[in-house]
Amino acid sequence: MDEQEQLKDFSSITDVDRLIHEPARLAMMALLYVVECADFTFLMNQTGLSWGNLSAHMSKLEESGYLEVEKSFKGRRPNTNLRLTDAGRKAFHVYRSRMKQMLDGLPELDQ
Amino acid sequence: MSSQLDLKQIERRAFRSTHQDGLWDMYFGLVIICVGVFTYRPPEGYSLLNLVLNMTALCLAYGLFWAGKKFITIPRLGQVRFGEARRKRGRTLAIILSAVVLVQVGVLLLTVAGWLNEDFAAKLNTFLNTKNGLMDLTVAIIGSLFVGPSMILMAYFNDFPRGYYIAIMTALAVFLTIWLNNLIYPLMIGALVALPGLILFVIFLRKYPLQQESKNNG
Numbered sequence: 001m002d003e004q005e006q007l008k009d010f011s012s013i014t015d016v017d018r019l020i021h022e023p024a025r026l027a028m029m030a031l032l033y034v035v036e037c038a039d040f041t042f043l044m045n046q047t048g049l050s051w052g053n054l055s056a057h058m059s060k061l062e063e064s065g066y067l068e069v070e071k072s073f074k075g076r077r078p079n080t081n082l083r084l085t086d087a088g089r090k091a092f093h094v095y096r097s098r099m100k101q102m103l104d105g106l107p108e109l110d111q
Numbered sequence: 112m113s114s115q116l117d118l119k120q121i122e123r124r125a126f127r128s129t130h131q132d133g134l135w136d137m138y139f140g141l142v143i144i145c146v147g148v149f150t151y152r153p154p155e156g157y158s159l160l161n162l163v164l165n166m167t168a169l170c171l172a173y174g175l176f177w178a179g180k181k182f183i184t185i186p187r188l189g190q191v192r193f194g195e196a197r198r199k200r201g202r203t204l205a206i207i208l209s210a211v212v213l214v215q216v217g218v219l220l221l222t223v224a225g226w227l228n229e230d231f232a233a234k235l236n237t238f239l240n241t242k243n244g245l246m247d248l249t250v251a252i253i254g255s256l257f258v259g260p261s262m263i264l265m266a267y268f269n270d271f272p273r274g275y276y277i278a279i280m281t282a283l284a285v286f287l288t289i290w291l292n293n294l295i296y297p298l299m300i301g302a303l304v305a306l307p308g309l310i311l312f313v314i315f316l317r318k319y320p321l322q323q324e325s326k327n328n329g
Contacts, residue, residue, distance in 0.1 A: 035194060
């Protein structure tokens with residue numbers, strides 16, 4: 001009975017942070033959450049996103065204040081370094097807790 | 112529960128990807144060959160030239176490793192700074208390795224002191240020379256124990272699974288070279304360590320082509 005009541009309550013689903021919920025951004029956020037910082041090339045290799053895709057998602061996350069982007073030169077090569085801001089870390093933590101809570105509450109299917 | 116596990120896997124996969132260029136394997140393969148040449152005792156006697164050549168070869172091996180990381184790996188794979196937990200493991204390893212080196216220096220000093228004590232040296236010589244090859248076997252065991260356990264610790268704290276294989280092979284190379292005094296062992300074992308590294312390096316170059324300069328700047 002409790003499980004059925006939980007299923008009726010969809011508010012936890014609709015309340016998730018949609019900015020993070022998008023798969024490409026979720027991959028970026030998850031990776032940056034477990035490291036201190038990473039450059040654009042590393043993120044591109046790890047997530048498998050194309051340059052344009054990653055660049056677009058990076059801009060969105062930066063605009064929302066979740067991501068700090070630092071552009072510099074390493075020798076003569078341009079380098080873009082990314083790290084999560086405190087707000088980004090907190091948002092990811094909340095997102096993760098909410099998803100975990102929601103998925104853990106789902107009933108097991110009878111086989 | 113599962114989300115925590117996934118994040119750990121993401122972090123571990125990212126960390127291990129930094130070791131997939133095969134450079135560590137090739138570097139240690141060269142180090143094994145250098146150490147083998149260093150521990151080999153030529154029939155005409157050990158000379159300063161052995162030491163100079165060995166140090167030069169070791170510096171060259173490290174130089175190649177450093178240049179490979181800087182000019183080949185980083186431009187292709189990118190750069191990452193891992194979290195506090197990884198740095199803490201690194202600091203723990205540094206402390207443990209310092210203690211291991213202190214123990215090794217202590218053993219070395221005790222050995223020197225023992226040889227300088229004529230009575231003790233005579234007794235030790237008599238004991239070790241009673242059986243043919245016992246002296247070389249004893250030194251070979253001590254030599255491999257100097258190398259093996261500390262390299263296993265390095266593999267564990269650096270989360271580098273191939274490091275266990277490298278540690279065992281290095282200890283084996285030191286043991287066989289000292290015991291049997293033949294250069295073929297370090298050369299063969301060094302090649303067995305370096306070869307997988309070379310294969311990984313080729314795979315790495317194919318998997319991660321060099322990005323255009325403009326594309327490094329997102």
